[in-house]
Amino acid sequence: MKAVWKGSIGFGLVNIPVKLFSAVQNSHLDLDMLDEKDHSRIRFKRINENSGKEVPYDKIVKGFLVNEKYVILDDEDFQDASPEKTKMIELENFVSIDEINPIYYETSYYAEPEKQGKKAYSLLLKALIKSKKAGVARFVLRSTENLCVIHPMNEVLVITKIRFPEEIRSAKDIDAPSSASINKKELDVGLALIKQYTSEFNIESFHDEYSIALLKIIKAKAKGKRATVKKLKPREELSDDLYGQLMKSLSGRKGA
Structure with a gap:
């Protein structure tokens, strides 16, 4: 497997150098879209909806719709908004993993220690197992800040990304019949x-x-x-x- 991230887990003043590997894979079959006539693969193009012409990738910009007009963002805007690029998974506190609602879970990564971090890695692993706790941390992956929990599984530390509260939609508009009469x-x-x-x-x-x-x-x-x-x-x-x-x-x- 190829590492998707390299850095360290910050455990107090202890740095644990690790590499992250994807712990999940898609079980769905990878199906291609084909032309029914000759089974040629279908390719998708970036088309200007007004002119109908294809737009080169280097001519595409990103924008956000405000009052029916687009605000165009450039590279500097994204850099200003991006979290500081750090190679540290900063442990902020420890919780019981049962306290985390499953709706927050995203995807998981295996953490493998670098040679010089094996003892500290083992300490954190055993401490989490013994305490029955999980660490809550933040880290930057692909220029995006992520919230995660660090938890043990089969003698390996697992980093599981979890969603921020802003990413969970409110259920107030769901018509759930909680008041239905049940005898x-x-x-x-x-x-x-x-x-x-x-x-x-x-x-x-x-x-x-x-x-x-x-x-x-x-x-x-x-x-x-x-x-x-x-x-x-x-x-x-x-x-x-x-x-x-x-x-x-x-x-x-x-x-x-």
């Missing part, structure tokens, strides 16, 4: 259903079934065949009998 009988059965489905979380039991099925179809078509893919049975139509549906779900789970 005790319905709630008790709902709780029983949750209890029946409760188990330890095992990520290995979940797979990208859509991509697996699609790849099966692709391989079969490459051989001039048609793959047989098992389809999920459609659910029965909704009914107003919530209690009856819950009881049927309970009995169906027991049968399984």
